[in-house]
Amino acid sequence: MMAEMGLVAARERATLPGTMRQRMHHMRYSGFRVIAEALRGHKGWTPAWRDPVPQAAYDYVIVGGGGHGLATAHYLAKEFGQARIAVLEKGYLGGGNVGRNTTIIRSNYLLDGNQPFYEFSLKLWEGLEQDFNYNAMVSQRGIINLIHTDGQRDAYTRRGNAMMMHGADAELLNRDQVRAMYPFLNFDNARFPIKGALMQRRGGTVRHDAVAWGYARGADSRGVDLIQNCEVTGMRIENGRILGVETSRGFIGAKKVGVAVAGSSSRVMAHAGMRLPIESHVLQAFVSEGLKPVIDGVMTFGAGHFYVSQSDKGGLVFGGDIDGYNSYAQRGNLPVIEDVAEGGMALMPMIGRARLLRAWGGIMDMSMDGSPIIDKTHIDGLYFNGGWCYGGFKATPASGWCFAHLLARDVPHPTATAYRFDRFLKGRMIDEKGQGAQPNLH
């Protein structure tokens, strides 16, 4: 009986016009819904998004079904009123870096080209769950950057002032304030004593997979076709204009193509004959076995590259430097694991008692100045979003919004005007670390 009803429903759905079909499929999540479904034995839940067959052509094709691509599609439909949008994903949604990062959000940058953008992103994080009706576990638990020298205090004071001038929050903590928060840190380390911290209370963590799922569901509910197992194998470009993309599921026409595939940017943009100011590098991340609550915020060690937070499941989530050589392998080598572990031991010696549960790697677009690119290309209708180095996760909402803005209106969003391809030619680099054209040092 039930099966028969299901069949009838399916037949009815098949005859409905597209928008009706989407509305039927889309279900609003709420606490009441959870209770109602619990009483009904959870039989009413529907898939969070459709699995559509690609159409012959779209107005917008977004290449890359990760956080940035899905956010772009979501905002294109929701904020910029665009339709006929598809997201093409080589593997499965959110299977790349959005599911491989250490989940930190913050807006504690120094330079004018960056800080307004990341603050815009943090504001979007603050309203994100209501925006896409999905629990992404946004947790503003606060981030501290530890200070170990007088010079570092000067630098962080300057950074905090820059943050506040752009409307973000920043606080300088003294040693006692840090000690009250994290008494177990190695304050009197002879070489790297802790002298204070720069704190951003609005920073924190987000459940990274849920970001991809929430944006996917938000985009799907507005009619965006999310097409998985669809690898872009070529671009059809005639007379300097893009006509569409060749894929493993056939040619898909498009008026505009936006590429958001950080990690693989050089490979995809090579289809358009472009050579990017980017090298691909592997960044490792680590998680310990589940422990009792010990770190309720996010902290970074200032005397080496080590940062740590604790997941809601209890695992210490931490990481450090990239391995430092070109790689597409999605796995790193042991010297960096040792280096990260040394950073952890210098900061909080008790971490040596914890056992490592997992280590993994993701591929980063390391750009020539450590900052991203959201820009048009020299090919009409082809747009690029990439070069996120290892800071892409926190940027996801603003990256999607600004890329959608550029795609829909052909002008950059006010907070993303500096992220241009030609900044290297024009001498307008956004180099937070001042390392020059040496991507493995950013």
Place this chain on the structure above:
Amino acid sequence: MIINHPILGPRDAQEFVYLGDASLMNRPDTMTAGIEAFHDWLYTRDNPAGLHRELWYHEQGDRSWLVVTRNTLTHEITQVELARDVALALRRSK
């Protein structure tokens, strides 16, 4: 990773400093090449997924520059040459 140094034999990659794509050896003549050619040399990369010829400096060893051919998908190193030899061959071919 182990880099099989042409003079010193197998050495841990940790002894080396990584610079990047070996094409950085082919710096255009700044007096004659245009600014765009110089920009392309300094700021853009092929960034291949697969075989990559790259410069490593043996800082903790004999301070030689090497051109290492390495697969960026597997990290397997298939060839190691002294950068000096590569540069001399390059000059001869010009």
